[in-house]
Structures are given as C-alpha cells and as structure tokens.
Amino acid sequence: MSSHRSAASPPSGDLIAALDIGGTKIAGALVDRDGVLLHRARRATPAQESADALLGAVHEVVSALAAGPLWGAVRAVGIGSAGPIDLTRGTVSPVNIPAWRDFPLVESVARHPALAHRQVMLAGDAVAMTAAEHRHGAARGHKNALCLVVSTGVGAGLVINGSVHHGLTGNAGHLGHISIDFDGEPCPCGAKGCLETIASGTAITRHALALGWQPPLTADAAAVAAAARAGEAAALAAFDRAARALAAGIAATAALVEIDIAVVGGGVAQSGEVFFEPLARHLRRYAAMPFLQDLRVVPAELGPDAGLVGAAVLASAGVPPATTVLVDGAR
Structure with missing residues (x-):
C-alpha cells in the first residue's frame, strides 16, 4: 500500500514502469498494483545541458529498468514530470530545465527500444503525487x-x-x-x-x-x-x-x-x-x-516515492488517447 516499501519477489500481476523527472533527479521504478516499488534506477538530471543530453539520461534510467529480470511483466510506462506540461501534445516545459521547452517527451521516451508496443503516459508531477495519495495514501x-x-x-x-x-x-x-x-x-x-x-x-x-x-x-x-x-x-x-x-x-x-x-x-x-x-x-x-x-x-503518507507510485497508478488506470503514444508514434 505504501510507496516507500520495496520488494525483490516476482510480481503477482502486471507491472508499470514509472519515471519521475525533476530538476535534480530522474528516478525510475517498476511498480506493482499495490504501489510497491520492485526495482529502482536513478540518474542526476543534467538540467543545464542540452535537450538531447537530458533525454539521454531518461533513456539511461529506462535501460537500467529494462535490464532487470522483471521487465517482461511491464505493460505500460507512466511519467510524472515537472511542468508546465501539455497533455494534448505530450510535451513538457519545466521551469527548472531550460533546454526543454515544448519538448516532445512522450514521443521521445516511447522510441526507446525497450518500450516497443508499450503505451507511455504523461502527467504533471504534482498530479502524479495526487494519484498516489488518493489510491494508497492519506486521501x-x-x-x-x-x-x-x-x-x-x-x-x-x-x-x-x-x-x-x-x-x-x-x-x-x-x-x-x-x-x-x-x-x-x-x-x-x-x-x-x-x-x-x-x-x-x-x-x-x-x-x-x-x-x-x-x-x-x-x-x-x-x-x-x-x-x-x-x-x-x-x-x-x-x-x-x-x-x-x-x-x-x-x-x-x-x-x-x-x-x-x-x-x-x-x-x-x-x-x-x-x-x-x-x-x-x-x-x-x-x-x-x-x-x-x-x-x-x-x-x-507516501514520501518521496509518491511521484513514481502516482505515475504508475495513472498509467495503470488508462488515460485519454491524446496523452498516450505508442512506440511507432501512433496516437
């Protein structure tokens, strides 16, 4: 139930790969239906570098998650990002990440080879935290x-x-x-x-x-x-x-x-x-x-992992078509 729990045992059902992107860190985890984080990865955010360098750090986190034995159970990806965001276009313009202005984050993440045939969903980081607290926490x-x-x-x-x-x-x-x-x-x-x-x-x-x-x-x-x-x-x-x-x-x-x-x-x-x-x-x-x-x-109640848990909650629940991209770019 709590986002600060972790486990190494195989999942009882489908997993969601969650990303939490902020000005200081890019965190990733595989999250089960109970909000338990089973496998983690993290990189520092190169916030002052180029858009490509930033995306490269995100892809490194995805690669680290995909290298684990549980990756085959992942059915979707949820992203909670600093904003503002634009769900209709899948773009982000984080105030504290200058190189990303109207950056096509959903499409760019979806093109990672490990995400073939998996949907990628975007939400604002505070909205993701809200989803986590509503499903598993104080709300x-x-x-x-x-x-x-x-x-x-x-x-x-x-x-x-x-x-x-x-x-x-x-x-x-x-x-x-x-x-x-x-x-x-x-x-x-x-x-x-x-x-x-x-x-x-x-x-x-x-x-x-x-x-x-x-x-x-x-x-x-x-x-x-x-x-x-x-x-x-x-x-x-x-x-x-x-x-x-x-x-x-x-x-x-x-x-x-x-x-x-x-x-x-x-x-x-x-x-x-x-x-x-x-x-x-x-x-x-x-x-x-x-x-x-x-x-x-x-x-x-959920602490610093709430963004990851909430991104997984939202991706698991399904999202409006305009907020989702498949690896081939089809909406």
Missing part, C-alpha cells in the same frame, strides 16, 4: 481532495468526484500560482504575489533571513524549522506567514470545489508541527463557510 477513501507538494515550489493536484482531475492541458490544481498578495513580489511565472512566493521552502528561508534569522550553517527550510522548534521568533514568524498563505489557498480551493481533505507533502511538510499547527489554525479562520467546517489538512 484514500475521499472523493474530493486537494494534494499539495510544498518544497522549493508549491505544486498541487485535485481529486474530483473520485477521479484525479487533469484539466485541459494537464495543469489543473496549480495552486502555487494563484495570487495571494495582489501587490506582492514578482513570481517567475510572470504574475505577482503567487502562493509559491510566500509558502515555498525557498520563500520561508528568504523571509526568515529578512527578519534577522542567523543560520548556523546552511540556510534552508529544514534549518528554519529547527530554529522554529527551538523557539526563535524570526523562524516561527516565517512559518506562520507561509502557513497563513497556504491556508488561504486551500480554503479558496475548498470553497470552489468542496474538497473535504487537503494532503500536504514535500520537504516543508517534513517540518512537522511548526508548519502544521499554524496551517490548521489559519485554515479554521479562512474556511469559514458552514459547508467547510469538516475540512481537514493532514500530512502526506
């Missing part, structure tokens, strides 16, 4: 949910009426880029005052430093969290500000689509109560309508 049993990844950025995905909601292009639920502060600082996306500029781990660190926090060694969100647990005022204020912004975004989403649970994962969620206590407190303030009284926010 299990909920028909309407919001799942968030709060790390160097803020990503999110929606479950509506029991199904993961991709949207027209695969970017639905992009909570990190709703404006919380109309006159706030510029966001790399081009807008101002985006939630990501306030609630991300990067923003927490930046705000703590602006308030006078003195980092012991490394200045990052984990260090700010340690300072907050020690009672340092600047660190506590930075987490409170981030939690307030995130609570406002969650409450707005709940008012729009009537979710009853928000699941929060990512590096910032590992901060524990210094993050979740103010988040729950501010959520009670912003989720004021009577139909939002049962709204809860809880930690994610």
